Amino acid sequence: MAHFTLAVSERTFQRSFDLLKRNLTFAQADQTSFGIFVAGYDVRAHLEGGTIDLRADNTISVKELDIRWDRLRFMLGINIPEICVGGGCINMPWPIPDICLPRVCVFSGNPDVSISPDLAAFVAQEVSFTGSVVARYFDASLPVPSPDPCAPIRLEPLPSHNQWHIHIDPQTIDVDLFDFPDIAGNLIENALSNAIRAIIPGGFVRDIILAIIGGIADFIRFLLDIPDEIDEWLSDLFNVSFGLLDFIGTLILDFFSSCNPIYRIDDPFELLPARDGLIPVRIPLRDLSVRVNDVEMVAEVNIGG
Amino acid sequence: MAFTDRCDIFGSVHEEGINRIVRHVMQQRPSLFNYATAFFLQRPELLCERIKVAPEVLRARDPLFSVEDPIPVLGSPVPLGLNWCLQFTDLQIDFHPGNVFDLPQELGKLPAQRLALYMRGCFGLDCLPERFIRELLPRVEAEAVAQRGKETFGIAAFPQGDKLAEPIVFPTQKLLCFCVKLFAVLHFEWGTIPGSPQMWLKVRLDGLELVDLGPAPLEEMVECYIKMVLQLGILPRLSVPIEAMVLNITELMRKQGLSIGETITLQPTPVPAGVPNNPAVEDDQLKAFVNLVVEV
Amino acid sequence: MTTQKAVLNRPVFTQRAFDSSxxxxxxxxxxxxxxxxxxxxxxxxxxxxxxxxxxxxxxxxxxxxxxxxxxxxxxxxxxxxxxxxxxxxxxxxxxxxxxxxxxxxxxxxxxxxxxxxxxxxxxxxxxxSIPAGDLFAVTLVLPGAYRAVNTEGNAKMLVEVSMPAERYRVDQPTLVEIGRTGRFGTRRASIQLGQTVVFRCGAEARIQLELVKPHDIIQKREQEKPRFTVRKPDKNK
Incomplete structure (x- = not known):
């Protein structure tokens, strides 16, 4: 019989899960200049739906947890470069140097356009994962394996002393990592097109300017230096440039990675801190174990002699 | 049968776990269990009981005991002090059913849902050899005569004044020691504490017995005093808030940056509707059954 | 980013006739x-x-x-x-x-x-006039057919300005030689809108261009323009 036992019922997990969903909100904003354009975001999200289930095979399963965006405002401001006609050089017979013609620009000054569509209604993400709970002992006296597969994703450095680590060992993780649906990409493209169209007068002048710039869609790609689809570019922008959605990755992928414990406890455990020059009182912990069955999660630990 | 069949959170601690923790604390923080005069800093081998300590205590040169003032020789016109020591050498817990130690007959068999406490303590007091007394007597008599007619002070106190503040303490050659064993029967109960919104797990004293101390009135008197010390001095300090027993949810949430718009409390599972005993002292364990209550 | 409004260089889109003089x-x-x-x-x-x-x-x-x-x-x-x-x-x-x-x-x-x-x-x-050896360049923005005339040489040619079918470059001028007799080196030149036609004068010249047949998009859009009629108030009333 273990010296200390703590058991938490599945019902408590479910209620805590509901509590977390009701109260967890995420809000963040950022803006970065990319030279010709400025991009930013202002987002707020919460959790909805989903179920948590303790299973008899020593695993915890969270299914179809939705990350709902209350606000997913994307801001993009572009300095429209000069749109000009003419120019180019005429090849002259040697020894006369080439003559390069001046250009005449369609607009005076460099116009700016900016958009800030709210994509909240169009973006939804779902997270499902299954993982087993395991306790592992970290012995600081043993050398770190070489190569160390955990090194790139370890959130906290390895401790200098022995510890018990509780991990959630992922078995399946299904995270829809901000894969913009076409509609969100189209929405931004349309908003940007409208903003650019707004600075171009109507009538045949618009036809001519659009002909010069090769159409707004191409123009946008040219402005943003996008080789292909705008939705892929946006996805990269959010995930790579801003790291906005890293929090989902961090929360789920790192949290449920076998390299990062969700809970760590020193061994020996400090019961009484050092005080008035006295050494701390430390208790050796032995045989820490965590197990899950279909009704509860049980953690047990013994005190060393 | 699952631990949480009738509660949300279950926590238990086995008597062996507690006793091991007590042993670690006694060996790593001996000054909590040993009290003596400064003389024994140089001669710890003269204490009533040898103090067992962890090697790290010796390496850190931590004190083996808390230094206390000498016991005054009452009435002496010259401040005189005697070396002494008080040592708690053993401390054990036994949750029902009793199987760690035997209770004395006076306390009977450990009842259900009760725990027993065993403590062994030794007290030692120096007794001056006759030759020391003979050496000291002329000086004491002279001082007594010199003080005649002056304001007298009670025999239970040292005379005040800078010159006489430090008592003369003769080196001890051998302490006179006696050891007693103390047994107590206790139980746990949930209750509130004024000024705290949450429930606390409290320890209550049911009975106490000092073994082999006589005569009877002395035993009765000492027992009465120890009871008061336990009931009013030590046990109230051992009350544990319910959240600390499992986890401090509010603190946990706060650390995660969550502002919870709901009140989350841990409450003992009701008796007998939920569980027959809470906390339960059975199977050599202390068991606590807790429910998670969320109020909007 | 501070918002800056664009002001259209309107004459670029209204100029239909060009003259080197x-x-x-x-x-x-x-x-x-x-x-x-x-x-x-x-x-x-x-x-x-x-x-x-x-x-x-x-x-x-x-x-x-x-x-x-x-x-x-x-x-x-x-x-x-x-x-x-x-x-x-x-x-x-x-x-x-x-x-x-x-x-x-x-x-x-x-x-x-x-x-x-x-x-x-x-x-x-x-x-x-423009002396021999000089060049006269005209960037043609409005699509359609332009008649080019060298009044000094009594010569004509046609410059067709088309709408581009795909992305193209405007900085690719087309050179038209004017010979010593004042004749254009070609009877017809084709460019895309926004590109430039450059006349290199082999003799003294005065060059005029005029949009004689606007592209459909111009005609169509012009027809779409609303008409406003302002009447003077009738004094008798």
Whole structure:
């Protein structure tokens, strides 16, 4: 019989899960200049739906947890470069140097356009994962394996002393990592097109300017230096440039990675801190174990002699 | 049968776990269990009981005991002090059913849902050899005569004044020691504490017995005093808030940056509707059954 | 990012006729200075001289071989000229000056006189004609068919400006030679809108272009324009 036992019922997990969903909100904003354009975001999200289930095979399963965006405002401001006609050089017979013609620009000054569509209604993400709970002992006296597969994703450095680590060992993780649906990409493209169209007068002048710039869609790609689809570019922008959605990755992928414990406890455990020059009182912990069955999660630990 | 069949959170601690923790604390923080005069800093081998300590205590040169003032020789016109020591050498817990130690007959068999406490303590007091007394007597008599007619002070106190503040303490050659064993029967109960919104797990004293101390009135008197010390001095300090027993949810949430718009409390599972005993002292364990209550 | 509004360079889209004797937006006159020496430069807006300068043509290799002069930016002072200021340009022998108009509806002409020992010699008076060796460039923005005329050589040609079917470059000019007889080297030239047709004069020339058949998009859009009729109030009523 273990010296200390703590058991938490599945019902408590479910209620805590509901509590977390009701109260967890995420809000963040950022803006970065990319030279010709400025991009930013202002987002707020919460959790909805989903179920948590303790299973008899020593695993915890969270299914179809939705990350709902209350606000997913994307801001993009572009300095429209000069749109000009003419120019180019005429090849002259040697020894006369080439003559390069001046250009005449369609607009005076460099116009700016900016958009800030709210994509909240169009973006939804779902997270499902299954993982087993395991306790592992970290012995600081043993050398770190070489190569160390955990090194790139370890959130906290390895401790200098022995510890018990509780991990959630992922078995399946299904995270829809901000894969913009076409509609969100189209929405931004349309908003940007409208903003650019707004600075171009109507009538045949618009036809001519659009002909010069090769159409707004191409123009946008040219402005943003996008080789292909705008939705892929946006996805990269959010995930790579801003790291906005890293929090989902961090929360789920790192949290449920076998390299990062969700809970760590020193061994020996400090019961009484050092005080008035006295050494701390430390208790050796032995045989820490965590197990899950279909009704509860049980953690047990013994005190060393 | 699952631990949480009738509660949300279950926590238990086995008597062996507690006793091991007590042993670690006694060996790593001996000054909590040993009290003596400064003389024994140089001669710890003269204490009533040898103090067992962890090697790290010796390496850190931590004190083996808390230094206390000498016991005054009452009435002496010259401040005189005697070396002494008080040592708690053993401390054990036994949750029902009793199987760690035997209770004395006076306390009977450990009842259900009760725990027993065993403590062994030794007290030692120096007794001056006759030759020391003979050496000291002329000086004491002279001082007594010199003080005649002056304001007298009670025999239970040292005379005040800078010159006489430090008592003369003769080196001890051998302490006179006696050891007693103390047994107590206790139980746990949930209750509130004024000024705290949450429930606390409290320890209550049911009975106490000092073994082999006589005569009877002395035993009765000492027992009465120890009871008061336990009931009013030590046990109230051992009350544990319910959240600390499992986890401090509010603190946990706060650390995660969550502002919870709901009140989350841990409450003992009701008796007998939920569980027959809470906390339960059975199977050599202390068991606590807790429910998670969320109020909007 | 501060929002900056765009102001359309409207004359770019309204200019339908071009004349080397009256330089307007989208036209460029390129004069080549073949000989070393000093030259007087006069630029007129309409009849008024708005800019006067000396052009020193030198042999130094580090001197510019091309100087662009935006005539629309000259004479922007309240008096309407650079009066009293003496501008000076230094150009390498054989170099060119490009006179162009970036905006506005004004018409300009350029006079260049060689300052000789005895008397001034007029090398260029664009209001009259363009000398042999000079170039006249017109950027055509409105799609359609343009008739090009060299009045000095009694020659005609057609310049077709088409709508591009796909992404293209506007900075690819098309060169049209004008022979010593004043004839155009080709009867027909095709460019895409926003591109430039450059006439290189083998003889003295005066070149005019006029949009004679606008592209459908212009005609159609013009038909779509709403009509506003303003009537004078009837005094009898």
């Amino acid at each position: 009256a330089l307007t937006v989208l036209t460029t006159l390129i004069h080549r200075f073949a000989e070393v020496g000093a030259y007087d430069l006069f630029i007129r807006r309409g009849e008024r001289v708005v800019h006067r300068a000396t052009v020193n043509v030198v042999r130094e290799a580090n001197a510019a071989h091309q100087i662009d002069v935006d005539m629309a930016s000259l004479g922007t002072e309240p008096k309407g000229c650079d009066c009293g200021k003496h501008a000076e340009y230094t150009l390498r022998e054989g170099g060119v000056m490009c006179f162009f108009v970036s905006r506005g509806t004004s018409r300009y002409s350029v006079v260049i006189e060689q300052i000789g020992a005895k008397e001034k010699k007029t090398l260029l008076d664009s209001a009259k």
